[in-house]
Amino acid sequence: MATVRVVGTEPLLPHWTDRMGPESWPHWGRLQATLRANPRWKPHQIESVTSESLRVLRHLRDPLRPAPFQGRGLVVGYVQSGKTANYTAVAARAVDAGYRIVIVLSGIHDSLRTQTQLRLERELVGSQAGIGGTDGPGREWGLLTTATEDFRECDPGVLQSDAAFLVVAKKNVSVLARLDRWLEAAQPFLSDRAVLLIDDEADQASINTRGNRASDPAVCEDEEDDGPPPSRTNELIRSILGRIPKASYVAYTATPFANLLVNPAAADREVGDDLFPRDFVVQLPRPDGYTGTEELFGASAQGRDVLRPVPDDDVRALRPARRRKSAEVVLQAEQGALPGSLREAILAFCVAGGVRSLRPSLDGQPHTMLVHVSQRIEDQERIADAIREQVELWREADRQGQRLEPLFQEAWEAFRASVDAPADDAAVVRASIAVMRRLVILVLNSVTGEDLEYEEKPGRHIVAVGGNRLSRGLTLEGLTVSYFLRTTAMCDTLLQMARWYGYRSGYEDLIRIWTTDGIARWFSELALVEQSMRDSIVALGRAGRRPDQMAIRLRGHSSLLLTARNKSSMAVARQDSWSGEHPQTVLLPLSDPGRLQANRALADGFLASLPAALPCHGGLLLRDVAPEAVCDFLRAYWVHEEVVAFRSDLLADWIAERAAAGELTDWSVFVASPGEAPRQASIGGLRVGLARRSRVSSESIGILTDPRHEGVDLPDGPDAYRRAGGSYDADAMRGARPPTQGLLIVYPLDPEPLGVTSTDAVIALALSLPNTSDSATKWIVNSGVSDG
């Protein structure tokens, strides 16, 4: 088992960045001025970039120290949350501080590299390009790549110049190999020149998916114990870093799971240490206007049904199970009949387009629907043809003067729940039909090579049918409706989830996702685990600890994500601390009346045994509960069989262990009871209102907890922990929680929106847990890659 006990933390030293005075940031000052001149940058955003880039810089090593160093770090952002802005600022500050070469690895696609190059030339380099002239403050820049050309070898002698050098390279084997050779040739000039290597999209291609050659060649002369070499891209990055005496490597990503599960001890004979971020992990703040789990599935979604089910029959119709044997038969049988759910989704897309066109801020902006059913090109063509046929049918009817209004009226009625209607129904329906007339259907894959052309042809309503090219490379602008049927790979689901998030200002209420029950079921749990991981990175930063000294909580991912990603080579040991977390039941045994009734009866007995209840904050608070009572309750509670985020037996064991150590000894139980609830129930002699949560799949709900409830037992109540905007900051509440004090929140849910008839209240649970002393003692390790 990989359990490590930390004996102590290093004392905080004064930071080397303290030597930087306000006058010593010429490059950063210029970049900041550029941002201020751009009206798209609001003052508080510039403020955020300023402080966050300094925060990252402080984690880098001092470039002026003579001793060699190899820094490794990770910066975690949200999708489209200004990661590029952050590393541009970090690069500017790093050059000011004395770094001499900045290498940016910008993903694996050429289009992204060009984009990044242009942006860095504009913002970072400005007018100081070219080696020579010494005008202006600070150093000028030497560019080793251009917008049209990736890195090519040149005379390493240019490094003798006093300029700062910029390389924007793609993570491609031949490009990186050239860079590697060039750095080898440049060896004599590198000894005193510190290099900052920024690895954008670090979860792609940079991860070692193969192995490491044993560190001591003498031990294994024969090929037996010698592992396979690392995957090529990973090997080259490590080789490049190895050639640089003073190197800081910073990985940027929005989905850092694989990066954090790299074995910190992994090393290879030829290219040395793997890329585990052993020095720091930084979580960038969540940008405002960002649409995430809470907005789409939590309390602020206000009963909108974002996830729509796709029946199994439709899945079968769209994905022929057999390829070789009966491909022709399937083609014959499937004459253009569009499954009902896909038809519905396209109508919904037209309606969403209609609503958008009636909102002045969105009219004329690009609008996209994503259809991802199969990665096989022929399937994509077939589905696109079927969609075209259906749309053509509507258009023909339209031309012949048939009334399409009832059809679109129906679609609008199914869509309109808690959508801010911009006009009366008839106008929305008319606008929707107008969108249908202009619908563009594109197939995006390597064969068709079609492009979305947002720049050239603005204001289109695009139905994009595609495979991998859609789920990875391309940015979909104005994405509202998705039709997504990838049933197997969970990490794809997570990547996909990331595309529904991001800036959706002005139309976050129009987002709808058609998907299978299977995907929807895992969806909210994945979202919780992701949030838990971000929380723990923030906690790690606050505690001033290094990544390998503290648990990065990835419970659940081990089974959900990584097994799917690389089954054989990544075995993961689990850690068992819930310190500072807020586990909750989002997957409920809704199809098992026996369990629901047992939980109902259990809650009855439990609450009746507790001391008097005090009404407050939208519920009833029961104080002074013994930890044993909570443990017994949790052990007797029936969870859904497939649950990973709320394992009640493990939680009970952990609480008992903490209680024995003098923590988590003082419990409160809070029963949520919204005053405005349409229905009530009597549980344990308490009259409570039933909270309403909608289903996202047959057995799971979106987000259970109301952030406000996590602070009901704190001295000042939840109202002391509100953000500027008025929302409740549940993280702050958990942070303020004394280590002795735990909170169990019982949510009696209204069975009606859950489609349950076997009981009068579905009992769901959540816990709010303080930071406990064991949070640093156990950690996850990926033990598969090198020390097998």
Next chain:
DNA sequence: AAGCAGAAATCGCGCAGTAG
């Protein structure tokens, strides 16, 4: 049932051929 090998999909590089 689990694990492994091979196929398929996708994308970019590099080379060779061709047109101007």
Next chain:
DNA sequence: CTACTGCGCGATTTCTGCTT
């Protein structure tokens, strides 16, 4: 001589089918 284009190849990842 230079620029464009088509084609083959390698890298990476996921899915499928076969074997044990």
